[in-house]
Amino acid sequence: MGTAVEALYSQVARSGPPLFFPDPEVPAVFNFDQGLAAPETFPRGDLLRIAKLILDRDGADPLDYFDPDTGYEELVFGYRGLRERLAERIAVRQGRKLGADGVILTSGSVQGIALAVNGYVDPGDVVFVEAASFPYALRYMDMARAEIRTVPVDGKGMDVAALETLLDAAVAEGRKVKMVYTIATFQTPTNTVMPLDRRRQLIGLLRRHRFILMEDNVYGDLRFAGEEVPTLLSLDDTGRVIQCGSFSKTVAPALRMGWIAGEAAAIAALAAVRQDLGVSQWTARILAEFLAEGLMEPHLARANAVYRAKAAVAVRAVREHCGDYVKFDEPEGSFYLWLEIDDRVDWDRAAELAAREGIFFRPGERFTSGDDKRQFLRLAYSHVGEDVIANGIARLGQILKECA
């Protein structure tokens, strides 16, 4: 077939795809890999009913891009009706008043993260991230040729005092700091929640330094224990916090609907770099109706009850089978256990044994700060059934003992 086409790849294409996937040749037996919503929570009856309702009822055509007589902005921002409902929900739940032009709809939160990176980061700009973070966000920063600098994470999320030192150092070097990316609530992979005082300190840093604070809030609605902490968006008075959210973790991933919210001027940068013709009208209208009918909060209550039960099974199984080979905090929400593996365990060998048996998880999770030699495992219990959780963790416990 002629000249090898690979010679024509762009630099960025040569560097990807970068993300870890399990070996496709090994059948999954216990799949704790990706952070996926539980299929039994998907509100399929309501979604199908509303899908039909929308087609039967709405004048402007839900199968079209938008209403071409009025809706051109919907090509870049998405269906206005859903943006209004999301802005209302942010006002109610977070006390922050935004207009529809303060919300842009995206293909899941990840596209929103990519748009934020591309809308703000030029090659060589500095971005700060937690020392263990969401791999896709890091990939998009890397594709934008950002200089990624890591901030330590402890049991309370990003170490904001350390960030302050790092910010001052970057400024002293004359570097342009464009963005701080934090998953303040149920940080992945550590599952920590940043407490209020630390959030206030972070907003204080935002007042003093000119950067965009991207708050990844995709897990914010997935609390099943403990008290809510105010979001960074709710504490912001600079107009430079943008917050991403998604229906993928809460309603259903196949809707491909996420968003980024913030002041209109902060969101406009994302609209300017979009490389598609917006999200689906049909899907956006389904979700607008889902919110308008008041279905979201009772749905979340049901979904979080499922995750509370699965977390309890996971915690019990780890306590019973992994003994003192692991340390962890009990989760108050989200999809994960973050297990620190005792250094008696040969973790490289254990992870390889587990992978060979089809026990999938993120075995390569490390803090990216070079001097942290602790070994961790992110175990996502959300997508699988309670029996898989219990049996998979039991088998993992045996492997840990074999490798100790």
Added chain:
Amino acid sequence: MGTAVEALYSQVARSGPPLFFPDPEVPAVFNFDQGLAAPETFPRGDLLRIAKLILDRDGADPLDYFDPDTGYEELVFGYRGLRERLAERIAVRQGRKLGADGVILTSGSVQGIALAVNGYVDPGDVVFVEAASFPYALRYMDMARAEIRTVPVDGKGMDVAALETLLDAAVAEGRKVKMVYTIATFQTPTNTVMPLDRRRQLIGLLRRHRFILMEDNVYGDLRFAGEEVPTLLSLDDTGRVIQCGSFSKTVAPALRMGWIAGEAAAIAALAAVRQDLGVSQWTARILAEFLAEGLMEPHLARANAVYRAKAAVAVRAVREHCGDYVKFDEPEGSFYLWLEIDDRVDWDRAAELAAREGIFFRPGERFTSGDDKRQFLRLAYSHVGEDVIANGIARLGQILKECA
């Protein structure tokens, strides 16, 4: 709200959004602007029936990202079942055999174009495009900091002899030519079809020079008169033709489903630069079923009959009302009339008068080759009703006469 956030925008965000939209303050009366499929052709009954069928029938969950036990590749390539159906259809209709790994699903064809640009073009690389072309494609090339060079277009599409000279010149300059982008069938905005001999010459150039030939084939299924011409993908023996297509022009835009097809090694570059988590499983499965049930070809026959009738109304109205102030070729497919406005007409003034009355079209269409002073209008008749076509063109004819 503190420091103006605009100071933080990336260079590329400052340059966008670039695309022409009608003035939102002026109500649309006759909307001939965007190239949109006719809503009356959307197969809403079948789509809704299949949406339900998929949810009721399919084991692996259509509301999920993918089946996490086997389907990780679907995050970057999309639902395998639809890729297989598309590959089959390409084999039948174009005689080119590709596997499922030769098709990547994208959010409409535009995301596919963006992925192709990002997968192949580094800053400073040269890309060739027709001198009047699809604005979004040009925007994505610009965002990738390609050097865009234009090739003249005549009544037979891209002037391939001119491209040969331009290619040789670029090579002589020591420039890296990465891509030639052509809309060979129903070129937009000119609506021309490149004849077979010119296509063969183009493939000849592809054999001699190392570049990617991106064939935008989104209008390829929209022929309502004349004879089909073999696609560039069907003529290719280099493995360096990639072809984009979309269900947006043929089935319904809100499905947000397009694709790019080619040899697996050529498509892998696109997968590597993706900045989302793939397309909707639900939507992809709906379309796979739509194809599997054999609904596509009869649907296209019905849709093309609608466009044939609308084209006839438009042609008749232009002949009757615009007289010899315009020249045009009768369309054999797609959504547009491409009208050359006689130089007796003060076209800037006419376009402004029309816009003020809510007659929307692309008034700024020009060949981007600097020395071409002819003035053109792309009139999209596809989305509106036959009465709007007839009355809008009648009013346009009056304006042309007033401005002559």
